Amino acid sequence: MLKKIIFQFLALSLIFTYSAQSAESGGMPQLNPEFWISQIFWLVLTFGLLFIILSKFILPKISNNLETRKSQILENIETADKQREETEKKVKEFDKIINDTKVEAKNFFNSERQKVLDDINNKRLSLEKDIEKEIIKAEEEIDQLKKTSQEKVTKIAIETSSDLIKQLIGEDINKSSLSAIVEDLSKKEMEKHNGI
Amino acid sequence: MAANPMYQFNVYRIGPEIKINNIDISFTNASLFMVISSLAILIIFNLGTKRSIIPNKIQLLAELSYSFISKMISDTAGSKAKPYFSFIFSLFMFVLFCNMFGMIPYSFTVTSHIIVTFVLAAFIFIGVTIIGFIKHGLGYLKLFVPSGVPMVLLPLIVVIEIISYLSRPISLSVRLFANMMAGHTMMKVFGGFVVSLGIVGGWLPLGFSVALTGLEILVAFLQAYVFAILTCIYLNDALNLHH
Numbered sequence: 397m398l399k400k401i402i403f404q405f406l407a408l409s410l411i412f413t414y415s416a417q418s419a420e421s422g423g424m425p426q427l428n429p430e431f432w433i434s435q436i437f438w439l440v441l442t443f444g445l446l447f448i449i450l451s452k453f454i455l456p457k458i459s460n461n462l463e464t465r466k467s468q469i470l471e472n473i474e475t476a477d478k479q480r481e482e483t484e485k486k487v488k489e490f491d492k493i494i495n496d497t498k499v500e501a502k503n504f505f506n507s508e509r510q511k512v513l514d515d516i517n518n519k520r521l522s523l524e525k526d527i528e529k530e531i532i533k534a535e536e537e538i539d540q541l542k543k544t545s546q547e548k549v550t551k552i553a554i555e556t557s558s559d560l561i562k563q564l565i566g567e568d569i570n571k572s573s574l575s576a577i578v579e580d581l582s583k584k585e586m587e588k589h590n591g592i
Numbered sequence: 593m594a595a596n597p598m599y600q601f602n603v604y605r606i607g608p609e610i611k612i613n614n615i616d617i618s619f620t621n622a623s624l625f626m627v628i629s630s631l632a633i634l635i636i637f638n639l640g641t642k643r644s645i646i647p648n649k650i651q652l653l654a655e656l657s658y659s660f661i662s663k664m665i666s667d668t669a670g671s672k673a674k675p676y677f678s679f680i681f682s683l684f685m686f687v688l689f690c691n692m693f694g695m696i697p698y699s700f701t702v703t704s705h706i707i708v709t710f711v712l713a714a715f716i717f718i719g720v721t722i723i724g725f726i727k728h729g730l731g732y733l734k735l736f737v738p739s740g741v742p743m744v745l746l747p748l749i750v751v752i753e754i755i756s757y758l759s760r761p762i763s764l765s766v767r768l769f770a771n772m773m774a775g776h777t778m779m780k781v782f783g784g785f786v787v788s789l790g791i792v793g794g795w796l797p798l799g800f801s802v803a804l805t806g807l808e809i810l811v812a813f814l815q816a817y818v819f820a821i822l823t824c825i826y827l828n829d830a831l832n833l834h835h
Binding site: 423424425426427428429430431432433434435436437438439440442443445446447449450451453454455457458459461462464465468 | 618630645658686705711
């Protein structure tokens with residue numbers, strides 16, 4: 397079909413050219429038919445080659461490129477959508493995990509605090525008990541010491557007084573009477589001392 | 593260069609005279625610019641066929657032109673015109689590049705010659721008519737009989753339709769040729785004014801010349817676009833018979 401069309405259009409142009417050749421141009425070089433055939437020949441040649449090369453080799457490549465790009469972009473959009481959904485899911489999971497761990501941490505913290513407080517309480521109580529025991533013991537010791545010291549003091553007082561009397565008078569005196577006197581005196585002293 | 597503003601449209605022989613059967617088909621400056629335009633198109637679009645997902649500048653240019661013309665065809669002629677995409681693409685690019693190369697000073701504008709544009713238009717006209725008859729048979733003649741016209745007016749309308757149909761190649765070729773010639777002549781005339789008025793008065797026509805250059809670049813694109821879109825419209829008539 398293309399051959400037919402080209403042939404027909406060449407024939408038509410030839411007719412056109414010969415009919416116009418008689419009209420010699422004055423001012424416009426366009427109307428000078430000297431190179432018309434040459435122009436037509438070269439136009440058909442260059443435009444024909446351009447058309448053939450473009451339609452056979454170059455345009456299919458460009459359209460192919462456009463198609464592949466389109467499909468690739470669509471694919472990429474699809475995968476991007478998928479990945480976005482996945483990330484949304486993951487973000488939700490993460491949020492859940494973070495919330496859970498927060499709650500867990502709170503619970504753990506509370507229980508540990510309770511434990512520590514209990515421990516402290518227990519230790520304090522036992523310590524207090526120990527301290528009380530120690531205090532009671534010490535008080536008992538003090539009491540004993542008080543009693544024994546009084547007895548010792550009276551003994552020492554009796555012995556020293558008997559020694560003094562022996563030195564002064566040169567005679568032994570009944571110890572029981574002496575002790576009675578010393579006790580009596582010390583009692584008075586103690587009463588004075590204690591303010592009773 | 594001569595002062596004559598029409599001198600720029602002269603065709604002259606480059607190299608030896610080539611004759612086949614007494615027909616002169618010598619290589620001329622017009623042929624040279626046809627070859628340059630075609631080569632430029634082929635080089636640019638061949639560079640634009642690299643297979644990369646993110647296109648570089650030339651590839652982007654090629655792909656944008658591809659989708660631009662593809663959209664133009666589908667908008668005006670519908671999806672049936674898909675097989676003619678390559679032809680309209682080549683046509684648009686050829687006319688555009690010839691127009692644009694003509695904008696370079698001292699170059700030659702191929703499309704400023706009526707014979708070139710007429711051959712293109714005649715080829716389109718004949719091709720479209722053949723396609724119409726192949727697709728619709730004699731039913732294609734219904735194109736000349738619009739629907740909803742009163743019987744009294746029908747003979748007149750048919751004659752007018754036939755004349756308008758037959759004048760398509762002439763209007764198509766003359767539009768492009770006249771636009772290119774007029775623009776270039778105007779630029780040449782204003783350029784001549786710059787020279788003749790000298791350094792004192794030459795500034796105004798110089799400014800005009802600069803503005804005209806911008807306008808002419810716009811016209812160069814626009815005429816290529818109009819040429820292509822009118823081809824699409826004629827093709828649409830042949831492919832989708834509405835009447």
